[in-house]
Amino acid sequence: MALVTEERTASLTFAEELRQRMLGETINLCYQCGTCASSCPVAKITPSFNPREVIKLALLGERAEVVSGEAIWLCCSCYNCDERCPQKVAIPLAMYALRNIAFKEGFIPNIYSEFASAILDNGRIVPTSKFVEKKRPTLGLPPLQPTGVDALRKILSATGFVKLYQKKGGSS
């Protein structure tokens, strides 16, 4: 996976853009067999998500439709499709890569903005409360170690995460 910059993505096809974000795994090998869809617990209960369809639209270059749509956020990350794909397409990684592009372009579900601010503020996506920390000794638990949130912020500045978050109206 190489750092994807605006300049470099401008000339790429959508499939190539995804491939760069997915550690070199490629969705180009998909031959639309539907093993992913038949293994998908979410596709079984809602017509709003079908991994085969998402991959198809991505391969057809329907960038705006895929990136602004709801479907990419409905993958439950169970990796059933990943285990069973006969072409070894890393489908969950493709979903994350599509979400990365959506995030960059401002299509961000609220819960994901909350995750982004929580990790930058606390070093944890589910912060602990003072109440919980005070309760630990009464239960016989050792004190909670401090998080490395300062180190984390430096690292996330270097990867572009902080900038990505600020650009979307984050305050951290």
Add this chain to the structure above:
Amino acid sequence: MTSYALFLGCTIPARQPNYELSARKALGKLGIKLVDLPNMTCCAPPPVQSIDLESSYAVAAYNISLAEEANLDLITLCSGCFESLCAANVALKHSPEFRAQINRSLSKAGKEFLGNKEVKHYLQVLKDDIGLKRLKQSVSKPLSSLKVAAFYGCHALRPSAHLRLDDPERPRLLENLIEALGAKSVEYRNKLKCCGGLLRGYSDEIALDLAREKLVNTSKAGADCIVTLCPFCFVALDIGQMQVRSKFNETYDMPVLHYTELLALALGVDPKELALDTHKIKADNLISKIS
């Protein structure tokens, strides 16, 4: 005594003291030493991978680098942490180019990923460091009256190419570990299907449908409890039951226990020391069944 750096993650310290307590007590009794290292953070699971994949690998690599500095392998309680740390560890060990790229970001915090440590799920530690035979011998309170529905969740098993805990389609490890405690492991439909936990907060409706299916199938199988390996599965099935009650007007009263809670009980830990009252679905009947 084998020592491991304990990776607690986010959800366990914030919301599940019962999981942490039972893990510390049970693993301690079996001679596994858990070392609490400072400065660990979130593991960067799917919610962070969804924001930026490269950043998530960097966060995982940072945490692994802390264990490397302490010269310890990592042990995880949360399957989400296991999957994200393990996948990053494997990917970075195998690609010098990607490792160099991630290390450029880590260097800003004075850290470096070397790739000389392992990330282990605690079930692996039980299997490899203790073994089923010794585990059976350590049981002081056999759970022979209990019928237990094993639930692996997703990220203990998949993606199996990275995790290598057990066969992703026909696992046996958790059932074997349940039976080692004297309990009966019961089969039920769609055992390996996701609990929906990661969709909570985005699509509560789909998440609850998936959780409900687990409750229906484990109840039909006559299970006394569901045993989980992950705090997300625990929330989906324990708090989820309250939501299923109000939305579908269905009551299952199916206690959900982490495997470490079952283990601690079988090793003779007093149930009063396990903060079982933090469960939404109370385990009182189950406790009286084994007392």
